[in-house]
Amino acid sequence: MTNARVLDDAPWLRSGPAARVLELLNKDGEEARVVGGAVRNALMKIPTGDIDIATSALPVEVIRRAAAAGIKSVPTGIAHGTVTLVVDTQPFEVTTLREDAETFGRKAKVAFGRDWAADAARRDFTVNGLSVDADGVVYDYVGGLDDIAARRVRFIGDPDKRIAEDYLRILRFFRIHAAYGSGEPDRAGYLACIAGRAGLAALSAERVRMEMLKLLVADGALAAVSAMADPGLLLPIFGGIAYIGPFSGMIAAERLLGLKPDPIRRLAALAVAVTEDARRVAVRLRLTNAEARALDSMGHRWWRLDGMDEARARRRLYRLGEDFYRNRLLLAWARSGGNTDDGRWTGLATLPQRWSAPKFPLKAADFIARGMAEGPALGQVLALAEDAWLAADFPCEATALAAIADQAVARINPR
Incomplete structure (x- = not known):
């Protein structure tokens, strides 16, 4: 362990479902710790999402202990050592410590082990390579604590090797940086992403969709997306032009109106100029039916909303409904190139709060x-x-x- 500290502000370590899982696995010669994003978030004092756990116990032993304790277990990734335990309806991915025996992308062969440092070394980024035990002691074998303090996102080990193991890590590099980093992306990682960009074509649409929609709503999305666009990393994802100006405009409009960042709205600003763009992007990212409809509606003649008066806006709101009206209007605003504090646009965008469309009275x-x-x-x-x-x-x-x-x-x- 090259660095360590005690995590004081993590009540889920002391009581509740996560503490129960750790207690179950921390006995009879076996050890378990919380790993990855939950540790990173707790150290950065931001909300913790999923809590993943690593253990020295083999999957069969994890399942046996869960059954003895009356805990439901699901062998979600048993070949790679992952068992999901469900405690009080909360799922926990429990994975046996691993080392890569053979590496070829997502189908790497793994060997189970008991070496926490070796397990950390096979993870993607230093900020995700930390672990914490039930007493709150944080273990750092990869320099993650220093990188969290600096808000720096770095690959563990050789960036080119990490990316070749799974090309989705290119997108994850920018997404994690957008959410947790600051300043320019790590230079070595950035160059490795550019060098490995051809591998993006081999990724499944579902995995790309998941990462991109998360990236687009991160706090640092604009800088991260701009960094991706410059060397052409967005072209194999969207199959078309990326519009950084409208993307910036959409973020500014959402913030001015106090709207929660919306990934489909931001995707439209970044990649959609006409409905043909919307349909292409929906197919390439395999969007859900609802997402595809929303994207298509935004791209449909959005330019007609530019310059309209409030009477015409009421007709548009009546025809489209509140959500589709607001989203299409925001795309027109974002693509107008105007000042985001333009009172005219703000008035049109807030029309649904000031006026409710009546029902057509004739039958x-x-x-x-x-x-x-x-x-x-x-x-x-x-x-x-x-x-x-x-x-x-x-x-x-x-x-x-x-x-x-x-x-x-x-x-x-x-x-």
Whole structure:
């Protein structure tokens, strides 16, 4: 152990589900520690997400102990030594200490061991190579404590070798830097990512999607994405141009409005100029149906929202609904190149908070009473009347509605 300190502010080590798992595995000659991101986050005093645990116990022993304690176990990655234990509905990935026996990308053969330093050495970044025991003692075999203090993200060992083991680490390098680093990316790591960029083509769309959507909402997303764009690292991901200016504009608009960062909204700003871009990106990243619809809606004639007055904005809001309206408007704003404190854009973006779209008050019965028969023509007259109602700025008076209905019928059944 080259460096160590005691982690004081981690109550989950002393009590609760994680402490129970550690107690279960820390006996009869075996040892367990929390590893990776949970340790990093606790040291940086930011919220801890998943808690992963490493142990000297073999997977079969982990399963045996869990069963004896009445804890559910799931062999989620048994070939690589990972068993998921579920305690009070909270899952914990428990992985036996490992060393790479043969390395060829994601299909590396591993040998189980008892060497904590060797296990740390096979991880990706120094800030993720730390472990902490049940007493709060942090173990650092790779220089992670110094890098956390400096907010520096470095590969463990040879960056080229780490990347060749798994090319997703190129994206993880920028994502981890965007979330936890500061300043310029580590030079050696950056150059290794550029040298290994051809390997991005071999990654599954699902894995790329996961990393990119996390990266886009990180605090340092703009600097990280800009660093990726300069040497062409985004081209094999999106298959098209990356628009850094609109991406910057989207981040600024979200912050000005107090909106939570949205990965699909930011993805549209970065990679979508027209609907064809949206469809290509959705396929390349294998977005969910809902994500693809949102991206496609943003790319659909967003430029028509630039320069519109509030009356037209109300019609757009009525047609699109609140979420699609706001997202498309923000894309138009981000791509306008204007000042993000422009009061006109802010007013349009906050329209859903100031105005609720009414329901179209005319019904099929109103037109049947005017002699329309059920069938396709009834649908046409309803559509014509709705268009006229929107153009008249949503009137609700009976006389105005009657005039709209009469005019729509006259257009379908001229005399």
